[in-house]
Amino acid sequence: MAIFDRNIFAKTATTLGALLVSASMLAGVAQAGETLDKIKSRGQIKVGVGTLPGFFAPDSNGKWQGFFIDFGRALAITVFNDPEKVEFTSSSPQQRLPALQAGEFDILLSGVTQTITRSFKLGFHFGPIIFYDGQGLLVAKSLDVTKGSELDGATIGVQSGTTGELNIADFFRKNGKTFKPVVxxxxKEFVAALESGRVDAxxxxxxxxxxxxxxxAxxxxxxxxxxxxxxxxLAPAVRAGDDQWLEIVNWTVYATIQAEEFGITKENVDSFLTSEDPAIKRFLGVDPSLGEAIGLDPKFAYNIIKTLGNYGEIYERNIGKNTPVGFERGYNQPWTQGGLLYSPPFR
Ligand SMILES: N[C@@H](CCC(=O)N[C@@H](CS)C(=O)NCC(=O)O)C(=O)O
Incomplete structure (x- = not known):
């Protein structure tokens, strides 16, 4: 299968470029091409996740399932045309980013929020936003509160290393109220804290x-x-410095989003192979020029859709209205239907 041509990167490296690369290595930043080389030599992608059925959890046979898991499988299809060539490892929100930085993971698909601090100060890059979320408060009904500002003086559990830990302090400060954080x-302990009454929310x-x-219970x-x-x-997070790997992540996610916009599904994808629409021909690799130009298997988008379905199918299967949690699509639907999902053009 065709992959990125490493030589293109080597050939175009100027002396200045080489100096910059050495400087970034000293700073512990990944180099372009390094991640894919490592992935190919080990034969699988290492993905950091959490444990939360619907998003990421092993099923009764030990096979990982979930919304974020499917994006890890999509990446394995892009790189290896095999959804199984990926290893998922659960890691706490506090441990994940340092573990990614240390090279234990190639990517986090664990509900990481894209922030400017994480980009500039901590040295991560982010792929496309795959889930638009907001911070919430889960409270014991017995407290009889309807909004956060009524939790004045309450004991609130926060998970360490999360944006939530920082936001909740801002929220109470802004509202001139106080709370007692339990970090x-x-x-499991975080969940138990509310169920056992150790915290109010x-x-x-x-x-x-x-x-x-x-x-x-x-x-x-x-x-x-x-x-x-x-x-x-919430977006895929990678180490800064490896543009090639970031672009593989970007276009893998965009393939699922673009397929939904085109109305291409796991079931009907084959019927689109005879489409006369040049945009669809390029997208599915029927016209191979695009794949050759970017160095990926020209059929990577087809392979993803045929195996996993489009973004909407991935969403509905794992967390959508017919699942126990029944999430609405909300912002997480195509821009053509009033949501925020938008793929740049495949051309
Ligand atoms: N988005 C926040 C929180 C990250 C987070 O905790 N993500 C959740 C999923 S949205 C998670 O991993 N939960 C399961 C777990 O903690 O194992 C951040 O980036 O700091």
């Missing part, structure tokens, strides 16, 4: 809280408040 790293990404609530005793305290755009 917990481990996800938990704060995290709203999707995360909804999925956690679904796991509770008595979900009806708890309420996810409708208010959102922040924007949490």
């Amino acid at each position: 917990i790293e481990d996800t 938990l704060t995290q990404d709203a999707s995360d809280l909804a999925l956690k609530r679904a796991q509770f 008595k979900p009806d005793d708890f309420l996810l408040l409708p208010e959102r305290l922040s924007k949490e755009p």
Whole structure:
């Protein structure tokens, strides 16, 4: 299968470029091409995830399933044309980014929020936003509160290393109220803190809280408040410095989004192979010129859709309205249907 031509990178490296590369190596930043080389020599992609059924969790046979998991499988299809050539490892929100930086993972698909600090100060890059979220509050119904500002003086569980840990302090400061944070790293302990009454509320990404609530022994005793305290755009995170790997991630995600916009699904993708529409011919690799130009298998988008389906299918299968959590699409639908999902053109 065709892959990126490393020689193109080598041939175009100027002396200045080489100096810049050495400087970035000293700073511990990845080089273009390094990640894909490592992935190909080990024969699989290493992905850092969490443990939260719907987003990422092993099923009863130990096979990882979930919304974020499917994007990891899509990447394995782009690189190897094999959705199994990927290893998922659960890591706490606190441990994940340092582990990515240390090279233990090639990518995080774990609901990481894209922030400017993580880009500039911590040295990560982000692929396309795959889930538009916001921070929520999950409260014991017995407290009888309807909005966050009514939690004055409450004890609130926050997960360490998350944006939620920072946002909740801003929220109470902005509202001139106080709260007592209980900072917990481990996800099981975090969940248990609310169920056992150790805290009055938990704060995290709203999707995360909804999925956690679904796991509770008595979900009806708890309420996810409708208010959102922040924007949490969740995106794949990679080490800064390896543009080639970032672009593979970008266009893998865009393939799922563009397919939904075109109305191409797992079921009907083969019928599009005879389409006369030049944009669809390019997208599915029927016209191979695009794939040759970018150095990927010209059929990478076709292979992803044929195996996993488009973005909407991935969403519905794992977290959509016919699943136990039943998430609405909200912002997470194509721009053509009023959402925020938008793929740049495949041309
Ligand atoms: N988006 C926040 C929180 C990240 C986070 O905790 N993600 C959730 C999924 S949205 C998660 O991994 N939960 C499962 C777990 O903690 O194992 C951040 O980037 O700091």
